[in-house]
Amino acid sequence: MERAQRGLAQAPGQHYSGRVETVDGSVFEVDLDLSRAGVATGTITAGELSIPYYGVRGMVFIRAPKSYWVAKGWVDIHAERLAEQWSKVPPDHFGVDFTSELAPERFAAGLYDGGLVLVGATVEIDGRGSVPIKSGAYTVYLSPRSDLPVITRIVVAQQHSMNQRLKTLTLDISALTTDHVRAMFDRMTGVGRSELVSARSGEVRVEWSGETEMDPCGQYSCVVTTKLSSTPTDPAIHIESVQVTVDFTFDVDGISAGVCHQQIQLPGSGSGTATCTGHYVIPADGLEHSWNVLIKLDWRALGDPEVEHIVQVIADQNVALR
Known part of the structure:
Protein backbone atom coordinates (compact mmCIF):
# COMPACT_ATOMS: atom_id res chain seq x y z
CA MET A 1 0.00 0.00 0.00
CA SER A 201 -16.93 36.48 -10.22
CA GLY A 202 -19.44 33.79 -9.31
CA GLU A 203 -18.44 34.00 -5.64
CA VAL A 204 -20.32 37.19 -4.86
CA ARG A 205 -23.46 38.97 -6.03
CA VAL A 206 -23.50 42.75 -6.36
CA GLU A 207 -26.93 44.34 -6.62
CA TRP A 208 -28.51 47.74 -6.79
CA SER A 209 -30.51 48.28 -3.61
CA GLY A 210 -33.14 50.39 -5.35
CA GLU A 211 -32.07 53.51 -3.45
CA THR A 212 -30.95 56.28 -5.80
CA GLU A 213 -30.70 59.98 -5.03
CA MET A 214 -30.53 62.61 -7.77
CA ASP A 215 -29.49 65.91 -6.27
CA PRO A 216 -28.59 68.54 -7.22
CA CYS A 217 -29.96 68.43 -10.76
CA GLY A 218 -30.37 71.25 -13.23
CA GLN A 219 -30.45 72.16 -16.89
CA TYR A 220 -26.88 71.08 -17.55
CA SER A 221 -25.96 68.40 -15.01
CA CYS A 222 -27.17 66.04 -12.32
CA VAL A 223 -25.41 64.31 -9.44
CA VAL A 224 -26.60 60.72 -9.03
CA THR A 225 -25.83 58.63 -5.95
CA THR A 226 -26.87 55.01 -5.77
CA LYS A 227 -26.54 52.38 -3.03
CA LEU A 228 -25.12 48.95 -3.81
CA SER A 229 -24.83 45.74 -1.80
CA SER A 230 -22.58 42.68 -2.07
CA THR A 231 -23.36 39.18 -0.80
CA PRO A 232 -21.19 36.01 -1.01
CA THR A 233 -22.92 33.20 -2.90
CA ASP A 234 -21.78 30.77 -0.21
CA PRO A 235 -21.87 31.81 3.47
CA ALA A 236 -18.90 29.52 4.14
CA ILE A 237 -16.48 31.55 2.02
CA HIS A 238 -14.82 34.77 3.12
CA ILE A 239 -14.27 37.58 0.62
CA GLU A 240 -12.34 40.65 1.74
CA SER A 241 -13.59 43.03 -0.93
CA VAL A 242 -14.92 43.27 -4.46
CA GLN A 243 -14.11 45.83 -7.15
CA VAL A 244 -17.22 47.13 -8.88
CA THR A 245 -17.54 49.25 -12.01
CA VAL A 246 -20.73 51.31 -12.18
CA ASP A 247 -21.81 52.81 -15.51
CA PHE A 248 -24.30 55.69 -15.43
CA THR A 249 -25.84 56.36 -18.87
CA PHE A 250 -27.86 59.57 -19.21
CA ASP A 251 -30.39 60.41 -21.90
CA VAL A 252 -32.58 63.42 -22.66
CA ASP A 253 -35.85 62.75 -24.45
CA GLY A 254 -34.60 59.26 -25.22
CA ILE A 255 -31.39 60.49 -26.87
CA SER A 256 -28.06 59.51 -25.32
CA ALA A 257 -26.51 62.46 -23.52
CA GLY A 258 -23.38 60.98 -21.97
CA VAL A 259 -21.89 58.23 -19.83
CA CYS A 260 -20.18 58.42 -16.47
CA HIS A 261 -18.03 55.58 -15.07
CA GLN A 262 -17.27 55.02 -11.40
CA GLN A 263 -15.13 52.32 -9.81
CA ILE A 264 -15.69 51.54 -6.15
CA GLN A 265 -14.59 48.89 -3.68
CA LEU A 266 -17.26 47.15 -1.62
CA PRO A 267 -16.72 44.84 1.33
CA GLY A 268 -17.17 41.15 0.50
CA SER A 269 -20.45 41.28 2.39
CA GLY A 270 -21.90 44.75 2.92
CA SER A 271 -22.90 47.90 1.11
CA GLY A 272 -21.54 51.13 -0.30
CA THR A 273 -22.43 54.01 -2.58
CA ALA A 274 -21.38 55.16 -6.04
CA THR A 275 -21.69 58.76 -7.13
CA CYS A 276 -21.40 60.25 -10.60
CA THR A 277 -22.17 63.58 -12.26
CA GLY A 278 -23.87 63.47 -15.63
CA HIS A 279 -23.55 66.40 -18.03
CA TYR A 280 -26.16 67.17 -20.66
CA VAL A 281 -28.22 70.06 -22.05
CA ILE A 282 -31.96 70.35 -21.58
CA PRO A 283 -33.32 72.78 -24.19
CA ALA A 284 -34.64 76.04 -22.68
CA ASP A 285 -37.64 76.16 -25.01
CA GLY A 286 -40.43 76.16 -22.47
CA LEU A 287 -41.49 72.62 -23.39
CA GLU A 288 -41.52 69.58 -21.15
CA HIS A 289 -38.49 67.33 -21.45
CA SER A 290 -37.62 64.02 -19.86
CA TRP A 291 -34.25 62.70 -18.81
CA ASN A 292 -33.28 59.35 -17.45
CA VAL A 293 -30.29 57.53 -16.06
CA LEU A 294 -29.53 53.82 -16.59
CA ILE A 295 -27.27 52.17 -14.01
CA LYS A 296 -25.24 49.10 -15.03
CA LEU A 297 -23.00 47.07 -12.69
CA ASP A 298 -19.98 44.93 -13.45
CA TRP A 299 -17.54 43.16 -11.16
CA ARG A 300 -14.64 40.94 -12.07
CA ALA A 301 -12.90 38.13 -10.27
CA LEU A 302 -9.24 39.03 -10.74
CA GLY A 303 -6.83 41.88 -11.13
Whole structure:
Protein backbone atom coordinates (compact mmCIF):
# COMPACT_ATOMS: atom_id res chain seq x y z
CA MET A 1 0.00 0.00 0.00
CA GLU A 2 2.78 2.43 0.89
CA ARG A 3 4.52 1.76 -2.45
CA ALA A 4 1.26 2.47 -4.27
CA GLN A 5 0.91 5.73 -2.35
CA ARG A 6 4.37 6.80 -3.45
CA GLY A 7 3.49 5.97 -7.05
CA LEU A 8 0.35 8.12 -6.84
CA ALA A 9 2.22 11.04 -5.32
CA GLN A 10 5.35 10.96 -7.46
CA ALA A 11 3.84 10.61 -10.93
CA PRO A 12 3.79 13.88 -12.97
CA GLY A 13 0.01 13.91 -12.66
CA GLN A 14 -3.14 11.83 -12.52
CA HIS A 15 -6.33 11.57 -14.53
CA TYR A 16 -9.46 11.38 -12.37
CA SER A 17 -12.77 10.17 -13.77
CA GLY A 18 -15.85 9.25 -11.83
CA ARG A 19 -18.69 10.55 -9.74
CA VAL A 20 -19.12 13.00 -6.86
CA GLU A 21 -22.28 13.31 -4.76
CA THR A 22 -22.80 16.13 -2.27
CA VAL A 23 -24.87 16.08 0.91
CA ASP A 24 -27.58 18.17 -0.76
CA GLY A 25 -28.12 15.44 -3.37
CA SER A 26 -26.24 17.05 -6.27
CA VAL A 27 -24.41 14.59 -8.52
CA PHE A 28 -21.47 15.45 -10.78
CA GLU A 29 -19.43 13.40 -13.23
CA VAL A 30 -15.71 14.19 -13.12
CA ASP A 31 -13.19 14.09 -15.98
CA LEU A 32 -10.07 15.98 -14.83
CA ASP A 33 -6.30 16.00 -15.28
CA LEU A 34 -4.36 17.07 -12.18
CA SER A 35 -0.68 17.74 -11.78
CA ARG A 36 0.81 16.15 -8.68
CA ALA A 37 0.61 19.48 -6.83
CA GLY A 38 -3.00 20.07 -7.84
CA VAL A 39 -3.23 22.24 -10.98
CA ALA A 40 -6.41 20.92 -12.60
CA THR A 41 -8.24 21.16 -15.89
CA GLY A 42 -10.98 19.20 -17.62
CA THR A 43 -14.75 19.02 -17.38
CA ILE A 44 -17.42 18.50 -14.75
CA THR A 45 -20.76 17.21 -16.00
CA ALA A 46 -23.90 18.33 -14.18
CA GLY A 47 -26.99 16.67 -15.66
CA GLU A 48 -26.67 17.24 -19.40
CA LEU A 49 -24.25 20.15 -19.06
CA SER A 50 -20.53 19.62 -19.62
CA ILE A 51 -18.75 22.43 -17.77
CA PRO A 52 -15.08 23.31 -18.44
CA TYR A 53 -13.02 23.47 -15.23
CA TYR A 54 -9.77 25.35 -14.46
CA GLY A 55 -8.22 25.23 -11.01
CA VAL A 56 -4.99 26.44 -9.40
CA ARG A 57 -4.36 26.28 -5.64
CA GLY A 58 -7.87 26.91 -4.41
CA MET A 59 -8.77 29.31 -7.25
CA VAL A 60 -11.40 27.59 -9.37
CA PHE A 61 -13.01 28.84 -12.57
CA ILE A 62 -15.81 27.30 -14.61
CA ARG A 63 -17.52 28.23 -17.88
CA ALA A 64 -21.21 27.43 -17.78
CA PRO A 65 -24.33 28.47 -19.72
CA LYS A 66 -27.01 30.79 -18.43
CA SER A 67 -29.31 27.88 -17.51
CA TYR A 68 -26.73 26.60 -15.03
CA TRP A 69 -26.47 29.92 -13.22
CA VAL A 70 -30.26 30.35 -13.14
CA ALA A 71 -30.51 26.88 -11.56
CA LYS A 72 -27.99 28.06 -8.97
CA GLY A 73 -30.29 30.93 -7.97
CA TRP A 74 -28.94 33.82 -10.03
CA VAL A 75 -31.50 36.24 -11.47
CA ASP A 76 -31.66 36.42 -15.26
CA ILE A 77 -29.65 39.61 -15.68
CA HIS A 78 -26.77 38.28 -13.59
CA ALA A 79 -26.96 34.77 -15.04
CA GLU A 80 -26.64 36.33 -18.49
CA ARG A 81 -23.55 38.19 -17.28
CA LEU A 82 -21.87 34.95 -16.19
CA ALA A 83 -23.02 32.84 -19.13
CA GLU A 84 -20.21 31.19 -21.12
CA GLN A 85 -17.58 33.34 -19.36
CA TRP A 86 -14.84 32.00 -17.14
CA SER A 87 -16.31 32.65 -13.71
CA LYS A 88 -14.56 32.26 -10.37
CA VAL A 89 -16.46 30.04 -7.92
CA PRO A 90 -15.78 28.73 -4.40
CA PRO A 91 -13.15 25.95 -4.57
CA ASP A 92 -15.62 23.34 -3.27
CA HIS A 93 -18.33 24.42 -5.72
CA PHE A 94 -18.71 20.77 -6.78
CA GLY A 95 -18.48 19.37 -3.26
CA VAL A 96 -14.71 19.01 -3.10
CA ASP A 97 -11.71 21.18 -3.89
CA PHE A 98 -9.85 19.09 -6.46
CA THR A 99 -6.88 21.49 -6.47
CA SER A 100 -6.25 20.97 -2.76
CA GLU A 101 -8.01 18.00 -1.21
CA LEU A 102 -7.49 15.75 -4.23
CA ALA A 103 -4.07 17.01 -5.34
CA PRO A 104 -2.24 13.66 -5.80
CA GLU A 105 0.64 14.49 -3.44
CA ARG A 106 -1.69 15.45 -0.60
CA PHE A 107 -4.34 12.87 -1.38
CA ALA A 108 -1.84 10.01 -1.41
CA ALA A 109 -0.48 10.97 2.00
CA GLY A 110 -3.93 10.65 3.61
CA LEU A 111 -5.03 7.37 2.07
CA TYR A 112 -3.38 5.05 4.58
CA ASP A 113 -2.14 5.70 8.09
CA GLY A 114 -0.51 2.33 8.73
CA GLY A 115 -3.46 0.92 10.72
CA LEU A 116 -5.68 -2.10 10.15
CA VAL A 117 -7.16 -2.64 6.70
CA LEU A 118 -9.93 -4.80 5.24
CA VAL A 119 -9.20 -6.62 1.98
CA GLY A 120 -12.06 -7.46 -0.37
CA ALA A 121 -12.57 -9.66 -3.42
CA THR A 122 -10.84 -8.78 -6.69
CA VAL A 123 -12.85 -6.74 -9.22
CA GLU A 124 -12.07 -5.78 -12.80
CA ILE A 125 -11.20 -2.13 -13.59
CA ASP A 126 -10.15 -1.22 -17.14
CA GLY A 127 -9.59 -4.87 -17.95
CA ARG A 128 -7.29 -5.53 -15.00
CA GLY A 129 -7.91 -7.15 -11.67
CA SER A 130 -7.92 -4.75 -8.70
CA VAL A 131 -8.09 -5.59 -5.02
CA PRO A 132 -10.16 -3.28 -2.74
CA ILE A 133 -8.42 -2.32 0.51
CA LYS A 134 -10.48 -0.37 3.06
CA SER A 135 -8.66 1.98 5.43
CA GLY A 136 -10.78 4.42 7.46
CA ALA A 137 -13.10 6.35 5.18
CA TYR A 138 -11.24 5.27 2.04
CA THR A 139 -11.49 2.17 -0.10
CA VAL A 140 -8.46 1.96 -2.39
CA TYR A 141 -8.31 -0.45 -5.31
CA LEU A 142 -4.83 -1.79 -6.07
CA SER A 143 -3.74 -3.49 -9.27
CA PRO A 144 -0.39 -5.32 -9.37
CA ARG A 145 1.44 -4.03 -12.47
CA SER A 146 5.06 -5.09 -13.02
CA ASP A 147 6.86 -4.65 -9.70
CA LEU A 148 4.76 -1.70 -8.45
CA PRO A 149 1.12 -1.90 -7.33
CA VAL A 150 -0.97 0.85 -8.91
CA ILE A 151 -3.98 2.62 -7.38
CA THR A 152 -6.79 2.37 -9.95
CA ARG A 153 -9.81 3.61 -7.99
CA ILE A 154 -10.55 5.51 -4.79
CA VAL A 155 -13.92 5.50 -3.04
CA VAL A 156 -14.90 7.76 -0.15
CA ALA A 157 -18.04 6.32 1.41
CA GLN A 158 -18.36 8.82 4.24
CA GLN A 159 -17.06 12.21 5.29
CA HIS A 160 -13.42 12.16 6.26
CA SER A 161 -11.03 15.10 6.27
CA MET A 162 -12.64 16.60 3.19
CA ASN A 163 -15.15 19.41 2.82
CA GLN A 164 -18.34 18.76 4.76
CA ARG A 165 -20.41 19.17 1.61
CA LEU A 166 -19.05 15.89 0.22
CA LYS A 167 -21.16 12.74 0.63
CA THR A 168 -19.57 10.13 -1.63
CA LEU A 169 -16.82 10.11 -4.20
CA THR A 170 -15.78 7.37 -6.60
CA LEU A 171 -12.82 8.11 -8.88
CA ASP A 172 -10.92 5.91 -11.31
CA ILE A 173 -7.29 6.99 -11.48
CA SER A 174 -4.55 6.66 -14.10
CA ALA A 175 -1.11 8.25 -14.20
CA LEU A 176 -0.25 11.00 -16.70
CA THR A 177 3.04 11.26 -18.55
CA THR A 178 5.41 14.20 -18.23
CA ASP A 179 4.69 15.26 -21.83
CA HIS A 180 0.93 15.21 -21.16
CA VAL A 181 1.28 17.39 -18.06
CA ARG A 182 3.60 19.85 -19.81
CA ALA A 183 1.08 20.21 -22.64
CA MET A 184 -1.65 20.76 -20.05
CA PHE A 185 0.43 23.50 -18.41
CA ASP A 186 0.96 25.19 -21.80
CA ARG A 187 -2.79 25.24 -22.52
CA MET A 188 -3.62 26.55 -19.05
CA THR A 189 -1.00 29.30 -19.32
CA GLY A 190 -2.57 30.44 -22.58
CA VAL A 191 -6.04 30.51 -21.04
CA GLY A 192 -4.70 32.37 -18.01
CA ARG A 193 -3.11 35.15 -20.02
CA SER A 194 -5.81 35.55 -22.66
CA GLU A 195 -9.08 34.69 -20.89
CA LEU A 196 -8.81 34.85 -17.09
CA VAL A 197 -7.98 38.55 -17.29
CA SER A 198 -11.70 39.12 -17.95
CA ALA A 199 -13.07 36.34 -15.71
CA ARG A 200 -16.30 37.14 -13.89
CA SER A 201 -16.93 36.48 -10.22
CA GLY A 202 -19.44 33.79 -9.31
CA GLU A 203 -18.44 34.00 -5.64
CA VAL A 204 -20.32 37.19 -4.86
CA ARG A 205 -23.46 38.97 -6.03
CA VAL A 206 -23.50 42.75 -6.36
CA GLU A 207 -26.93 44.34 -6.62
CA TRP A 208 -28.51 47.74 -6.79
CA SER A 209 -30.51 48.28 -3.61
CA GLY A 210 -33.14 50.39 -5.35
CA GLU A 211 -32.07 53.51 -3.45
CA THR A 212 -30.95 56.28 -5.80
CA GLU A 213 -30.70 59.98 -5.03
CA MET A 214 -30.53 62.61 -7.77
CA ASP A 215 -29.49 65.91 -6.27
CA PRO A 216 -28.59 68.54 -7.22
CA CYS A 217 -29.96 68.43 -10.76
CA GLY A 218 -30.37 71.25 -13.23
CA GLN A 219 -30.45 72.16 -16.89
CA TYR A 220 -26.88 71.08 -17.55
CA SER A 221 -25.96 68.40 -15.01
CA CYS A 222 -27.17 66.04 -12.32
CA VAL A 223 -25.41 64.31 -9.44
CA VAL A 224 -26.60 60.72 -9.03
CA THR A 225 -25.83 58.63 -5.95
CA THR A 226 -26.87 55.01 -5.77
CA LYS A 227 -26.54 52.38 -3.03
CA LEU A 228 -25.12 48.95 -3.81
CA SER A 229 -24.83 45.74 -1.80
CA SER A 230 -22.58 42.68 -2.07
CA THR A 231 -23.36 39.18 -0.80
CA PRO A 232 -21.19 36.01 -1.01
CA THR A 233 -22.92 33.20 -2.90
CA ASP A 234 -21.78 30.77 -0.21
CA PRO A 235 -21.87 31.81 3.47
CA ALA A 236 -18.90 29.52 4.14
CA ILE A 237 -16.48 31.55 2.02
CA HIS A 238 -14.82 34.77 3.12
CA ILE A 239 -14.27 37.58 0.62
CA GLU A 240 -12.34 40.65 1.74
CA SER A 241 -13.59 43.03 -0.93
CA VAL A 242 -14.92 43.27 -4.46
CA GLN A 243 -14.11 45.83 -7.15
CA VAL A 244 -17.22 47.13 -8.88
CA THR A 245 -17.54 49.25 -12.01
CA VAL A 246 -20.73 51.31 -12.18
CA ASP A 247 -21.81 52.81 -15.51
CA PHE A 248 -24.30 55.69 -15.43
CA THR A 249 -25.84 56.36 -18.87
CA PHE A 250 -27.86 59.57 -19.21
CA ASP A 251 -30.39 60.41 -21.90
CA VAL A 252 -32.58 63.42 -22.66
CA ASP A 253 -35.85 62.75 -24.45
CA GLY A 254 -34.60 59.26 -25.22
CA ILE A 255 -31.39 60.49 -26.87
CA SER A 256 -28.06 59.51 -25.32
CA ALA A 257 -26.51 62.46 -23.52
CA GLY A 258 -23.38 60.98 -21.97
CA VAL A 259 -21.89 58.23 -19.83
CA CYS A 260 -20.18 58.42 -16.47
CA HIS A 261 -18.03 55.58 -15.07
CA GLN A 262 -17.27 55.02 -11.40
CA GLN A 263 -15.13 52.32 -9.81
CA ILE A 264 -15.69 51.54 -6.15
CA GLN A 265 -14.59 48.89 -3.68
CA LEU A 266 -17.26 47.15 -1.62
CA PRO A 267 -16.72 44.84 1.33
CA GLY A 268 -17.17 41.15 0.50
CA SER A 269 -20.45 41.28 2.39
CA GLY A 270 -21.90 44.75 2.92
CA SER A 271 -22.90 47.90 1.11
CA GLY A 272 -21.54 51.13 -0.30
CA THR A 273 -22.43 54.01 -2.58
CA ALA A 274 -21.38 55.16 -6.04
CA THR A 275 -21.69 58.76 -7.13
CA CYS A 276 -21.40 60.25 -10.60
CA THR A 277 -22.17 63.58 -12.26
CA GLY A 278 -23.87 63.47 -15.63
CA HIS A 279 -23.55 66.40 -18.03
CA TYR A 280 -26.16 67.17 -20.66
CA VAL A 281 -28.22 70.06 -22.05
CA ILE A 282 -31.96 70.35 -21.58
CA PRO A 283 -33.32 72.78 -24.19
CA ALA A 284 -34.64 76.04 -22.68
CA ASP A 285 -37.64 76.16 -25.01
CA GLY A 286 -40.43 76.16 -22.47
CA LEU A 287 -41.49 72.62 -23.39
CA GLU A 288 -41.52 69.58 -21.15
CA HIS A 289 -38.49 67.33 -21.45
CA SER A 290 -37.62 64.02 -19.86
CA TRP A 291 -34.25 62.70 -18.81
CA ASN A 292 -33.28 59.35 -17.45
CA VAL A 293 -30.29 57.53 -16.06
CA LEU A 294 -29.53 53.82 -16.59
CA ILE A 295 -27.27 52.17 -14.01
CA LYS A 296 -25.24 49.10 -15.03
CA LEU A 297 -23.00 47.07 -12.69
CA ASP A 298 -19.98 44.93 -13.45
CA TRP A 299 -17.54 43.16 -11.16
CA ARG A 300 -14.64 40.94 -12.07
CA ALA A 301 -12.90 38.13 -10.27
CA LEU A 302 -9.24 39.03 -10.74
CA GLY A 303 -6.83 41.88 -11.13
CA ASP A 304 -3.58 41.69 -13.10
CA PRO A 305 -1.51 40.59 -10.05
CA GLU A 306 -3.82 37.61 -9.41
CA VAL A 307 -3.61 36.50 -13.05
CA GLU A 308 0.18 36.74 -12.96
CA HIS A 309 0.21 34.71 -9.73
CA ILE A 310 -1.81 31.91 -11.38
CA VAL A 311 0.48 31.85 -14.40
CA GLN A 312 3.56 31.82 -12.16
CA VAL A 313 2.26 28.88 -10.10
CA ILE A 314 1.83 26.90 -13.33
CA ALA A 315 5.31 27.92 -14.52
CA ASP A 316 6.88 26.85 -11.22
CA GLN A 317 5.21 23.45 -11.38
CA ASN A 318 6.37 23.05 -14.97
CA VAL A 319 9.97 23.67 -13.91
CA ALA A 320 9.61 21.15 -11.06
CA LEU A 321 8.56 18.33 -13.43
CA ARG A 322 11.14 15.61 -13.90
